[in-house]
Amino acid sequence: MEVKERTTDTAQPAPVVDKLYMENTLLRVSGALFNHDAKRASKSLDPIVLNQGIDHKAIVIEPHPNYGRPGPLAHKVFVAIIKKHSDYGRPVPSEVSFGKRELMRLAGRSTWGGRDSAEFSAALQQIHKTFITTQFRDKSDRWIEESFNIFPRILIARKSWATDPIEACIVMLADPIVASLKDEHFTCLNHGLMRTLGTIGQALYLRLFFHLKNLHDGRRDQGLKFEKRYDDICGEWLGGLTVHSKKSLIEREQLGRHLRQLVQAGFLASYAIEKSSTGDRGFKIVFRPGETFFADYDRFYRHRGRRDVQFDFKGDQRQIAEPLKVAYLFQEKRTGQPFKLIPYVSSREVETAKQLLEQISFAEMPAFLDYARAEAGKTKFDVQSLGGVKQYVAGYVASRDRRAASTAATAARRQRVADEALQAAYIGFRRSRAKAIFQTLPAEEKVVIEALAQGGSKNGFSAKTGSLGSLMLELDIAKITAERHSDRIPSLEQWQAKMDA
Numbered sequence: 001m002e003v004k005e006r007t008t009d010t011a012q013p014a015p016v017v018d019k020l021y022m023e024n025t026l027l028r029v030s031g032a033l034f035n036h037d038a039k040r041a042s043k044s045l046d047p048i049v050l051n052q053g054i055d056h057k058a059i060v061i062e063p064h065p066n067y068g069r070p071g072p073l074a075h076k077v078f079v080a081i082i083k084k085h086s087d088y089g090r091p092v093p094s095e096v097s098f099g100k101r102e103l104m105r106l107a108g109r110s111t112w113g114g115r116d117s118a119e120f121s122a123a124l125q126q127i128h129k130t131f132i133t134t135q136f137r138d139k140s141d142r143w144i145e146e147s148f149n150i151f152p153r154i155l156i157a158r159k160s161w162a163t164d165p166i167e168a169c170i171v172m173l174a175d176p177i178v179a180s181l182k183d184e185h186f187t188c189l190n191h192g193l194m195r196t197l198g199t200i201g202q203a204l205y206l207r208l209f210f211h212l213k214n215l216h217d218g219r220r221d222q223g224l225k226f227e228k229r230y231d232d233i234c235g236e237w238l239g240g241l242t243v244h245s246k247k248s249l250i251e252r253e254q255l256g257r258h259l260r261q262l263v264q265a266g267f268l269a270s271y272a273i274e275k276s277s278t279g280d281r282g283f284k285i286v287f288r289p290g291e292t293f294f295a296d297y298d299r300f301y302r303h304r305g306r307r308d309v310q311f312d313f314k315g316d317q318r319q320i321a322e323p324l325k326v327a328y329l330f331q332e333k334r335t336g337q338p339f340k341l342i343p344y345v346s347s348r349e350v351e352t353a354k355q356l357l358e359q360i361s362f363a364e365m366p367a368f369l370d371y372a373r374a375e376a377g378k379t380k381f382d383v384q385s386l387g388g389v390k391q392y393v394a395g396y397v398a399s400r401d402r403r404a405a406s407t408a409a410t411a412a413r414r415q416r417v418a419d420e421a422l423q424a425a426y427i428g429f430r431r432s433r434a435k436a437i438f439q440t441l442p443a444e445e446k447v448v449i450e451a452l453a454q455g456g457s458k459n460g461f462s463a464k465t466g467s468l469g470s471l472m473l474e475l476d477i478a479k480i481t482a483e484r485h486s487d488r489i490p491s492l493e494q495w496q497a498k499m500d501a
Contacts, residue, residue, distance in 0.1 A: 019300070020079075020191035021086035022206070023180045025059075026150065027187055029132060031207055033061055033150075034075040035239040036200050041071030041126075050236060057136065064129030067122070069239060073107070074123035075199040080106045081151075081171055083191055088313040092181045095172045097320035103166060117165035124171070127151050134176070148174040155324050156344040167347040170321050187213070188300035193265050193292065200238060201258040205267065207237045212289050213297055220294050229276060230283040247273050247283065255285075266292035319354075322362045326353035330386050333369050352386040359393055364400070371396045426492050431475070433489050434482040441481070449484070453477045 022030075032048045035041035045065055051057040063069045070078070085096045104112050107120040133147045153172040158164040180186070187210050194202050211226045230250065234241040244250050250273055262268040269290035276282040327345040330353075332338060360368050372389035376382070383389055438446065453476035482489055490498065 018190070018192040018195075019086070020083045020189045020194065021181070021186045022082055022189060023177050024185050024187060024210075025134060025180060026082070026177055027206055027210055029059060029061060029150070030075075030078065031203055031237040032059075032235065032239060033070060033127075033130060034072070034078070034199070034203065035069040036072050036075070036203065036241060038071045038073070040069075040240075041074075042068035044069040044240060048235075048240070058134070060133040062131040062133075064126075064131075067126045067129050070123065070126035070130065072199045073119060074126045075202070076108065077106050077120065077123045078127055078150075079194065079202060085173065086186075092178055093313055094175070094178045095170050095321065097170050097316040097324075098168065099320055100165075100167050103169065112165050114163060114165055121156075121166060124151070124154055124169075128154055132174075146176045148176055150174055150177065153340065155328055155339070157324055157327065157347050157350045158344045159347050162343060166344075168320050168324055168350065170324055190267075190292070190296050193267060196265065197261055198258065200241075200255070201261050203238055204233075204255075204258055205262060208262070208268070208287055209293065209296075212287070212293055213301065216289075216294075216297055218297075218302060225286055225288045227284050227286040230273070230285055233285060245281070250283065259285075263290065266290045267296075268293070318357075322357060323350045323353035326357065326362070326365050327386065329365065330369055330389075333373065334383070349386050352390070356386065356390065356393070359397065368393075368396050371399065422496065423492075426495055429495060430482055430489055431478045434478040434485075435474075437485050437488055438477060438481045449477055449480050452480050 028050065032050055035044050045063050045068055047063075048061040050059040050061070081096050084098075084102075085093070088096075098106065100112065103120060104110070104116075107116060107123075109116045128149055128151045131147065131149060133145065135143070135145045150173070151171050152174055153170075155170040156166055157168040158166055187206075189206065189209055194205060197205060208226065211228075212224070215226060216224060231243045233255075234243045241254070244254060250256065259268065259271045263270065267290055269288045271288070272286045274284055274286060276284050324345070327349040328339055328342055330349070331342050331345060335342070356365070356368075369389065372392035373383060375392050375395060376388070381388070438449065441449070450473075453473055
């Protein structure tokens with residue numbers, strides 16, 4: 001059965017555009033990372049190598065033996081996390097926070113029981129445990145290799161027990177990904193369109209938009225197309241999807257409905273499944289962009305403006321991230337275990353952390369917890385929960401205020417001494433400069449200044465004689481000279497600026 005080129009004359013406009021910014025390496029990795037066959041995903045353990053033989057683009061993906069490849073749900077969660085992270089805007093944060101209701105939306109669930117939470121948690125762990133190695137050359141042509149987990153740390157709050165549903169979580173993004181986003185190495189995508197697609201459709205859209213926008217020169221050229229081998233699409237874009245040997249199976253049972261959705265949305269004008277031109281029995285798929293692609297390209301790249309911000313990162317920090325981190329920090333200090341070995345904290349602890357943060361800032365919390373544990377130790381009180389440290393808040397605040405007052409007083413004294421030393425040094429400089437100026441004055445002006453200095457009684461001497469008198473006369477001459485020729489002597493600010501230079 002020959003599958004002819006598919007087109008539509010009634011392409012539907014895409015939904016309202018909702019931008020998603022995806023870092024470029026992450027976009028390339030995501031295609032091979034996610035296996036869209038839920039049954040096969042957990043059993044797929046072999047490493048995946050992309051761009052093998054191309055030393056400046058090689059990527060190796062290593063699934064965890066206990067979790068296998070991330071599956072369809074993990075892909076859905078991944079896109080949602082990246083979407084919220086991109087919506088935080090700038091400065092680019094290194095984490096994303098979610099409350100319970102958001103977690104339900106992430107997993108696409110109307111209820112949130114133990115099974116829903118367990119499936120969501122497994123999806124997160126599949127991504128978290130997968131190891132990525134990238135090799136590339138930087139702008140200075142240096143050889144760089146980076147190894148990381150996309151989500152290197154996940155902090156979780158549950159009601160009480162490990163089997164309870166997740167109540168909140170923080171997902172950290174890998175440093176190389178965040179650094180690349182800060183350098184604006186990302187692709188802007190139409191998330192409104194992506195929401196109408198299944199995970200395979202989303203994966204196709206991600207890679208197609210990336211390649212088409214790289215080929216597009218800004219003109220709406222009807223000849224613009226992109227083609228790729230079908231087996232490479234299955235391996236590199238779709239996580240090792242089964243490669244069929246018949247066009248009819250590709251069209252009817254595998255990719256056809258996903259590609260038709262892209263045509264209906266106007267992203268593709270058409271697609272065609274054709275025999276490969278390499279002489280083997282394989283296939284290639286030829287893609288031609290539609291009006292939605294051109295409109296999005298113009299919107300995202302030709303008229304690119306300020307990035308939209310929809311989520312309040314600081315609000316998420318206050319309501320979710322900081323309380324959760326405080327609860328983890330307390331457990332870390334109590335047990336001596338690092339964050340990564342603490343599987344979860346209870347939602348009660350997180351609520352207590354919120355109460356503590358109303359009185360003590362997040363930045364001060366490590367110092368407060370150390371203070372509370374030290375005070376508890378004096379009475380041999382073994383603090384087991386954050387509720388146990390609340391009694392030490394007043395003492396810590398008083399101690400902190402005393403320390404702050406003492407520190408401020410010490411700083412004020414030091415500043416006063418420094419100011420006095422600076423003033424004395426400037427007076428010495430001014431006097432020295434005045435003496436030098438006096439020596440350059442005409443004889444008649446020197447006589448006038450000396451007469452003024454001798455005739456004045458400002459220093460308590462009617463006639464300045466003797467060694468003390470001579471010193472006072474010299475000081476008065478310098479003072480009068482400085483007053484009469486102040487324009488030739490730098491001000492305190494000018495002198496200090498020159499000394500600091």
